[in-house]
Amino acid sequence: MRSFFRQSPRGLNEDSYLEASERAAEKGARVIFDTGGKALEKALQAKPFLIKPNLQELTGLFGRNYDLNDVNEIAKDLKKAADAGAHAIALTLGSRGSIFYSGGLTLFAAAPKVHAVNPTGCGDAFLAGFTAALFKGLGWKEAMISGTAAGAANAMEWTAGTIRIENYEHIKHTVQVFCV
Secondary structure, eight states: OEEEESSOOTTOOHHHHHHHHHHHHHTTOOEEEEOOHHHHHHHHHTOOSEEOOBHHHHHHHHTOOOOTTOHHHHHHHHHHHHHTTOSEEEEEOGGGOEEEEETTEEEEEEOOOOOOOOOTTHHHHHHHHHHHHHHTTOOHHHHHHHHHHHHHHHHTSSSTTOOOHHHHHHHHTTOEEEEO
């Protein structure tokens, strides 16, 4: 798998994402984007394996605000993102959980209650847990569980990007995933 994150490095523009992902895909890589704005719009043209926007990035992509209590309405725009080119979409909602869409399957993972002290890096931790599960050959539901547990475990630490494996393992067993 190949991932492209956040902002373009100096000297590169949004088209650089498209060019790099096309080259990677030609070599058989599954391209993953964790970005927003124009780069996310360009990323969809590359038909990536996965995009991982947060709610603010999805709002920017479709120009609308969402009712977080209406998962079905949000899922409609995830389907639009899939129709625009993404094979799968994992949308993070912070302490509210996450929503996944691919090929007609919509999953909602409720965020477990934890003693959160720092939300910085939780989306990145989610993506790391999610892709690690896929790399192990696990399915979408298991990837949602792993990603949600990693994001929650990250929130429990003062230092972003720090996850205690015992917290991750405990949280994994409490994550609930529902078909929508």
